[in-house]
Amino acid sequence: ETPYVDNMLWLVDSMIKEHTRSKGIPLVQKQYWPQGQEGAALLTHSVDNLQKxxxxxxxxxxxxxxxxxxxxxxxxxxxxxxxxxxxxxxxxELYWNFEEYRALEEASGYRSTFYIAPDKNEYINYSLDDPDLQEEIRQLTRTGNEIGLLLTPDKTNPDDYITRKQVMLHQLHQETIGIRQLHYKINENLRGLHSKLNPAYSQSTALRDMPGYINGVTVPYQPWIGGLSVPWYELPTIYCDAHLRVGRFKTLQLEPAKKLLKKFFQSTIRTRGVFGLDLNLASYYDIPYVKKLYTYALALIKSGGIWVPTANELSQWWHKRNRVTINETEYEISIFFPDNLENFTLKIINIKNIKEILGVPAKVEGNMVSFSNVNADSIAVIRLNQEL
Incomplete structure (x- = not known):
């Protein structure tokens, strides 16, 4: 129930800042999110059932x-x-709720990621060849939403998994795609198959019985598979509709569900992490209050100064952020940007006066330096006054 790893990192971060403050040592810190937001949220929907x-x-x-x-x-x-x-x-068709979710998100100015399976099988009761589904996919992508690949465990050999990936890429006219394992039922064999797919990202891990944090982490991380670190990121899912079911015929009441959502949202944002939310299309009908719960979640996110990208946008950001390098000297800080970035924010600690910033458009507000419209291979130089 607690992001214990992130809490520990927060404690270490606080100790470093306190030490540098007492010694008057300048410190430069990358912010987690592009404009220094308090945290991030991922809105996702598993399309595992379209026929009630x-x-x-x-x-x-x-x-x-x-x-x-x-x-x-x-x-x-x-x-x-x-x-x-x-x-x-x-x-x-009572489970065909693409438009319902899309309308709620558009009213809040947000977009989301829909995980769709490429073929009908014992776990999936729809086909990608369905003209209505193809039209829904076109509508989703036209409005800036993202389609991810929903993987099922019915065929567990690399060729079948790669074929399913290629089918979806052909449908979307894309070169890469992110993945989610159906119902988050993951094991070492499936992890190995995921590795062979080399996805843009994965969002395949979540606690199945209650909201919470896998491995105590709220931010993207690179998993280890077969003793090796993979090049893609695992994105967290903290809260999903499965957590609302407390028995075969019973669900949580609306108010306890809202309290649980708010508790984990606040706990996640406290560590500036990613609040991953998954509400599948079937739950919109099966759990009568899901519309009210989702409206509440969107309002909560809206009030918190939170960044809400699609899953691929978040994965790309985290990759580019990690590639930014910072070099500090006594009176100068240089930042190298290997990639194009729309926004990037630094926190400057124990530095009272910035003389000028060269090389990249930037704005200083308090101890935050915000860069915008950064071109690949740019270098920003922050020159400091010699008196601290």
């Missing part, structure tokens, strides 16, 4: 309805039965 009912499932579900009746869970039973009548008389 077919005629076979309607018949097979009668036993489940009887079991639900004896649990006295009348609200859920009524919700289930009404969904059956809606399907029978209108043929409306």
């Amino acid at each position: 009912w077919n005629y076979t499932d309607l018949l097979l579900s009668l036993g489940t309805d009887v079991a639900m009746f004896f649990t006295l869970n009348w609200k859920q039973l009524f919700h289930t039965i009404s969904s059956k009548f809606k399907y029978l008389f209108t043929n409306v």
Whole structure:
């Protein structure tokens, strides 16, 4: 429940700052996020189920309805039965909720990442060849959202995994793509397959029974697979719809769900980490309050000065940020930018006066130096007054 690694790093960071302050030693620190935001949030949706009912499932579900009746869970039973009548008389697909999520996000000015599987199998009940799904994908990408690859464990050999990646890349006309393992059920064999895919990033790890932090970390990290560090980043997922289910027929009430979300959001942002949120398309219907919960989450993010990129944007930023190098001398700080960057922020500690900044457009506010429109291979030079 606690990002213990990040908390420890925060403690070390505080000790270093206190030591340099007492000694009057200048210190330059990269900020985690482009404009020095308090933290980041990833809005994601797993597209694992697009068909709630077919005629076979309607018949097979009668036993489940009887079991639900004896649990006295009348609200859920009524919700289930009404969904059956809606399907029978209108043929409306209750899990097809792309537009619903998109509308909520657009109202907040945000974009998200949808993880979609490339083929129908025992875990997935839709096909990428579906014209309606292809139109949804086009609409999502036109509006700046991102499509990731949802991987299933039905075929666990490298050739099949690579084929699925190529199918999705062909559909999207892209060269790279990020991945998520279905239901976050990951093992060493699947990690090895992920490594062979060489994805843009992975977002395949999360606690399945409750919100929290895998390995106590809230920021992207490079996992080790087969004794080697991979070149791509694992992005965190902190809170997902599976955490709202407390039994086969029961979910948390709305208010406890909101309190849990707020608790982990605040805990994540306290360490300036990434609040990864995953609400799948089916949960929008199956959990009646998900619209209210997501609206609450978006408002919480909006109020916190949080950066909200797509998963690929965050992965690219973290990679470029790590490549920025800083060289300090007594009266000069030089920063080398190997990549194009729209924004980049430094925190200057124990330095009272900056004489000038050369080479890259920059703005100084307090102890923050913000760079903008940085070209690849640029060098910024911060010249300091000789009196501190």
